Amino acid sequence: MKIRPYGDTLNDGKIQLSFTLPLPCNAHGEETAKALVQKMGIHDVQIVHASPLNATFSFYIVYGTTHHQIDPTTITVTEIDSDTLTKSEIEAFIATHFDRPITFIGASTGTDAHTVGIDAIMNMKGYAGHYGLERYKGIQAINLGSQVENETLLEEAIKHNADVILISQTVTQKDVHIQNLTSFIELLEAEGKRDDFIVIIGGARINHALAKELGYDAGFGPKKYAYHVASFAVHLLKQKKDA
Amino acid sequence: MKIRPYGDTLNDGKIQLSFTLPLPCNAHGEETAKALVQKMGIHDVQIVHASPLNATFSFYIVYGTTHHQIDPTTITVTEIDSDTLTKSEIEAFIATHFDRPITFIGASTGTDAHTVGIDAIMNMKGYAGHYGLERYKGIQAINLGSQVENETLLEEAIKHNADVILISQTVTQKDVHIQNLTSFIELLEAEGKRDDFIVIIGGARINHALAKELGYDAGFGPKKYAYHVASFAVHLLKQKKDA
C-alpha cells in the first residue's frame, strides 16, 4: 500500500508550500520558484501568490502535486512502549513496588531560561488540567529552576540521591540544545554515573527518537504531562530494580 | 550562482509545507509525514503541527531545509517582450499606425460563467482603476459575455471582422480550460482562420507560457489590465501589417 498526500481525491498528491527566494519579485523569480519546486519532485506547480519582501527578496505561496509516494507500513516509530497510567495508578504502582518515595530532580539547563515546561511537569499545579509530580503521593519532586549548569544539576542529583533526572530544553536555535544535552551525557559518563539515574529530557522541539539518539532514556514533547513521564519512569525503575 | 530558499540566513534553505495524509493522526502518521517530506529532498524536517481531520485523515504543518539549489541564471522566462504603453500612448499608436479602429471581440467560453475577468479587460469601467478597452479611442470592443460556445465566438468574430479575439477562462478544475482552449485552436485551424486573428487568453490561472504552449499569441493572468493587453495587441498587429 502506497499513499500520497490528499487534497480532495485519494492519493491526488496535493501539497502546499511557501518560501522566500533571494530574488526580486517578477516573472523570473516565479519561474525560478517553480523550477525549484519541481526539483522536489512536485509537478503541476502553481505559484498562487508572489510578493516582494524588498528589492531583492520575494515570497511565494505554491500548490502542487507530489510525485513521491510512501508505504506507511515501512515506517517504524521510536515510541515509548510502556503503558500510560493515571495519577492514581502511578501512586498505587509506587506503593506496591517500592518501599520508599521516588525522587525526581529537574531543571531547565544551560542558558535556557524557560521554566514553564519543566514547571508543567514538576510543580503542584501542573498544566492544562494535569497535576504535576509534586502532587503525586510517593514522589518527591525537586525543581531547580532555570539556567542551571550541567555540573550543578549532577551535583544536586547526587546530593539528593535522585532516581530520575529531568531536563528541559526550549531554545533550539543553532542546535544549542543538542550541544548542551550531549555534554550532560558526556559528563555523566565521565563521572561513571550514567547508570545511577534514569535521565529524561523534554521540551517543545524534543521527541523520544531524538532522546534515544542522544543517549537519554526518554524524551517528551508538547502535550505530554506529568502522568506520561511518571508512567515511563516508574516502569523503568521497577525493571532496573528487578534486573 | 546557486540559490536556495531563505529563512533568516542566505541559502539556509528553509521552507514551509502543509498537507493531509490518509492516515490516523498519531506518532506513526507523523513519522510517515516526515519520511515523505524527506523524499522531497528536505532535511531537518520538523512536524510542527499535526491534527486529525477525522479518524483516518490527518493534517500536517512542516518546516524543513531543502537540499535542492538552483541557478537562477539558467531559468528562462516566456515573457511578453513588447513594451507596455499607457492608454494614451496606445491611442496615439493606433492613430499613427492604423487608419481604422481596431476591433476586439471577447467572451468567457464553454460552460464558464465568470465574466468579471473579461469585463475587467473590455468594459468601460475596467478594474482596479484601469479603464477597459471600450473606453480607448480607436478601439471597438465587443463583449459577448459568458458561457459562449467556441463556434459562436468564431462566427461572431468573422461577422464583426475582428482583429483580436479575447478568451477568458476561470474554471480550471480537471483541466476543463485546457480542453476548451485546445478545441478553439483546433476549430480555428480546421476553418483555416488561425492567421486572421490575434488570439489572446486570460484568467486567474492563465499565464503567457501556457498560452504559447496551447498555440495562442499571448496569455494574461492576475494583475493584468486593458493597457497590457492592448499594448501587446497593437504591437503585434502592426508587425503583421508590416510583414
Added chain:
Amino acid sequence: MKLNLNQTQINRCRARAKTIADTIQTFIDQSTTVSVERTILRFLSIDGVNPLDVPYVNVITDHIIAEADLSLGVAHYLSLAIEDTGLTPQEIAQAIDQKQLSLKPYQTKTHPNHSLLYPTIEEQLNRVNKQRRIREKTLAENPKKSTPELYVIVATGNIYEDIEQALSAAHKGADIIAVIRTTGQSLLDFVPYGPTTEGFGGTMATQENFKLMRQALDDFTTSHQRYIKLVNYASGLCMPEIAAIGALERLDMMLNDSLYGIIFRDINMQRTFIDQYFSRLISAYAGITINTGEDNYLTTSDAYEHAHTVLASQFINEQFAKNALMEERFMGLGHAYEIDPNLENSFLYELAQAELSKAIFPNAPLKYMPPTKHMTGDIFKGLIQNALFNIVAVTSHQSIHLLGMLTEAIHTPFMSDRALAIDNATYIAKAFKDFSHEISYRPDGIIMNRANDVLHQAETLLKTIQEEGLFTTLEKGRFAGISRKLNAGKGLDGVFKKAPSYENPVMTRLIERLKEGNHED
C-alpha cells in the same frame, strides 16, 4: 434597536416589494413549464432513465411536446391514459419510450379524471411529510447552538469522495454540508440519474447522490448526536424537480433563486419565475430552508456601491417566498462580506450591512456568504479576511454561516482547507461569544449612517422597480450590472401558457395542505 432604523420606511419597502412580486405572480399563475410538468410526473412516482439515459419524466414531456400540446398539462394526459390503459404512470412512461403507446389521442379528450392521480400524489406528499417530521424530531432531540450554524461546501465531483469530505467536516464541527453541483448542471434541462463520480467543480445533483449523502450524514447523526443538515442547488432549469427530489430525500436546504439563474446563468426569466414558484411551494411544504443568491451581485458589482441592490432583492425574495406560502423561518435570504479589503473601515461597513439585514429580517435564517471576490492566492491574508467575516457573522447573529476558504481563489476546497475554516469560525465564535451584547453603536456614527443610507437607497431602487416592473429591471441590468431580456436566455422554449382546462394536482394539494397546516400522513 441597535441601528435606529425607521420602521415605517421598512414597511414601505415591504409594501413595494409585495406589489413587485404580486405582479410577477399574476404572470406565473397563467403559465407552466416543462420542468414543472416533469415535477408533477415525479410526484406520480415516475423514476429512472431509459437506455439512452434520458429520464422517463423527460421522455413523457418530450413526447407530449413533439406529438401533442403540453399546455394542457401532464395531468391531463396521464389521468386519461391511466383510465384508458390501466397502466401505472411508470409503465406508461416505459411504454411511451418503447413507442408502444402515444398520448396524442388524449390531446383532444376532455374531462380527465384527476382523482386517479391523487392516491399516488398523496403517498408521495406523505413521504415528504414523513421526512419533514424526522428532521424536526431529530433537531428537537439535539441541542441548539446559540452561535451561527457552520456551513461548508464539498465539491470533489465524486459523491464518494464528497462523503469522505463531508464526514471529516462534520467531525470538525460543521453543522451544514452543501454538495456543490458540477459546473453547467443548472443549464441541463433534465436531472441526471444514479450515483456519479465525474464532475467539474462539483458533483451531479441526482436523487441517488442525495440519498447516499443523506445516509452518510444520518449515520454520523446517530453516532454523534448532532444533526447535520444537507444542502443542494435547485436554481437552474430543473428547479422544481430538484426541489422535489430534495424533499423526498430529506435535504434540509436548497439554493433556490430565480434571480441568480437569470443573472448569472442566463436562464430565461419567465421560465425560472414559474419554476421558482412551484419549487418554493414544495420546499415550504417539506420544511426545507431555501437560500437565495443576492450575495452573488456583489461578486460582480462593487460591494460598497451596490449594497442596496442586495437589500432590495432580499425584500423581493421575501415576497416571492410568502406567495409560495413559506414561513419566515425557512427564508434563508442571502447577503455577503465582499467589500474590497483595501477600503478604509471596510469592517465597519460590513458590520453595518450585516446588522441591517438581521434587523430587517429578524425571523429569517439569513445566509451569510464569506469573502470570495477579493480573496487572492495569498492564503494567509485570506485566512484573516475570513476571520473578520466570522467576527461579523457572530456579532450580528447570522444564522447560516457559510465558511470562507483560505484557498478560495485557487481551487474548490481541500479537506484541510475546510478544517482550517471550521477551526477559524469555532475560535471566533468562542472568543466573541457575548461581544454583541457588550457593544452599542454610536448614534450618527459611520455604522448607523451606513445602514440607513443603504436602506434609503434600497427604497429608491424598489420604487423604481415597482414603477417599471421586475422584467424591465432585469432588462436594464440593475442587479449585478448584467442585463437579461424577457424573451432570451436558456429554457424559454420550455415555457407554456396554461390551457383553460389546465390543472396541476400536485400544486393544488400542496397549497391545500399548506393552508390547512395539514402535515398529517
Added chain:
Amino acid sequence: MKLNLNQTQINRCRARAKTIADTIQTFIDQSTTVSVERTILRFLSIDGVNPLDVPYVNVITDHIIAEADLSLGVAHYLSLAIEDTGLTPQEIAQAIDQKQLSLKPYQTKTHPNHSLLYPTIEEQLNRVNKQRRIREKTLAENPKKSTPELYVIVATGNIYEDIEQALSAAHKGADIIAVIRTTGQSLLDFVPYGPTTEGFGGTMATQENFKLMRQALDDFTTSHQRYIKLVNYASGLCMPEIAAIGALERLDMMLNDSLYGIIFRDINMQRTFIDQYFSRLISAYAGITINTGEDNYLTTSDAYEHAHTVLASQFINEQFAKNALMEERFMGLGHAYEIDPNLENSFLYELAQAELSKAIFPNAPLKYMPPTKHMTGDIFKGLIQNALFNIVAVTSHQSIHLLGMLTEAIHTPFMSDRALAIDNATYIAKAFKDFSHEISYRPDGIIMNRANDVLHQAETLLKTIQEEGLFTTLEKGRFAGISRKLNAGKGLDGVFKKAPSYENPVMTRLIERLKEGNHED
C-alpha cells in the same frame, strides 16, 4: 471615559506605588554597582577592549575591586590619576591593563578634583543630546501615524543578516525594529565589543552593532522619508552601560526593566534596582522610550487570573521612571494579549485589559505584546490569534504594537513571517480604523466589570506590596509566581555601598540637565 473607572481608586493606586518606589529609591541612593561605575567610565570616553577582549571599562573596575575599594567610585580614582599622571582616561585604562599603572595609591587620597572629569562628560552628554535632537527633528519632519506603531524583532544572530531583515521589514511598513540579543547576554557582566555574526536566538548588543543598524535604518529614512526607530535591550547585568551606548548611538527605545531581570533572569534585585535608576536617568535625558516587561508575567502565570499583577507592576514602574525624571511620553509600560484562546469570551477580556491600561496611562506609549504562550505549531490558527490581537491594539489605541509572528512557537522569525505579520497588522489597522469611535461598552457588562475587577485586584496587591515592601514581595514570588531572594541571584558581588565621599559626576550632571530642561549643546 469608556470604562467608567473610579479615578479616586486610580489615584490611590498611584500613591501606593509611589511609596513603594520611594522606599526602594532610598536604598538605591546609598549604593552603586560595577555596572554604574563602568558607565561613568564610558562617559569619560573610555572605549575598546584589551587583547583578551576585556573591555577597558571592566579592566579598570576589576582592578579597583582587586587592588582598592570601588565604594569610593571610579570618579575618585580617575580624577586623582588624571591630575597625577596627566594621562587621558583611555590612556589610564591601557596603562592599567599593561600593569604600568596602579590606582591603589589613590585609595587613601581625599579631595579628588572632579572638575577634571567634567569637560569629557559634558562632551559626551552633548553628543547624546545631539542624537536626541536629530531624532526629534527627523520625527517632526515625517508624518505621524494615527494607528499604532508597528514593532518587529530581528534575531538572526548576525548583524549583517539582521540589517537585511530589518530593511525588508521597513519596506513592508514596520515603524520600529528591535534587535534581539543573543540568549544569555543579559547575564554577562560586560558589554561585548565590535560587529558580531554569531548569536543564538539573537545578536550581541554591542556599540558597533548599534551603529551599523542605526546607519542602515537612517539610510532607509533618507530614501523613504520615514523614520525607523531602533530598539535594543538594556535589562540585565549591564543595564546602564547599554543605556549609555544606546544613547550615544541614537537608539530610540530600550527594554529597561529590573523586574524582568530579577524574575526571569535571576539577577540580584539590589544590583538591578541600582542599575535601573541610573540607566533610566540616561534614557530620560536621551529621550529614549523605555519598555518594561510586565507582559512576561503572563507567559508564566495564567493571563486571566494574574492580569492584575501586570497593572500593579505598571503602576510601580511608572513611579520608578518618575524618580528617574522621565517624562510620561517615554514610559513604554508593557502588557500583553496572553489569555488562553480556549477561554470563552477571551477577546472581551483582552479588550478590557487593553482599554484599562490605556485609560490609566493615557500619556504613556504603552507597549502591547502579542500572543506568545498560547501560540502553537498551528501557524494558521496563530495568524488569527494575531489578527484578534491586532484588532485590540487598534481599538484600544495602543502605541507600540509588537507584532505577533505566526511561527512564534517554532523559530525566531523568518523574513516572510515578519512580512505576513506586517500585512496582518496593516490590513486590520485599515479595516478597523474608526471602530473605536463607533462603539461604546455596556455599563456593567463583561468588559466594564472585568476592567474594574482587575483594577480592584491591583489595588489590593499594591496595598500588600506597600505593607511588606517590594523586596519581600519578590521574595514571596508574587509576580509570575517566581520567588527571588534579596541576597541571591546574579551580580550581587557587583553591588557596593557608597563611601561617604562617593560621587557620580555623570549622574549629577544628568540630573541637573534634566531638571533645567537643559538640552543645549
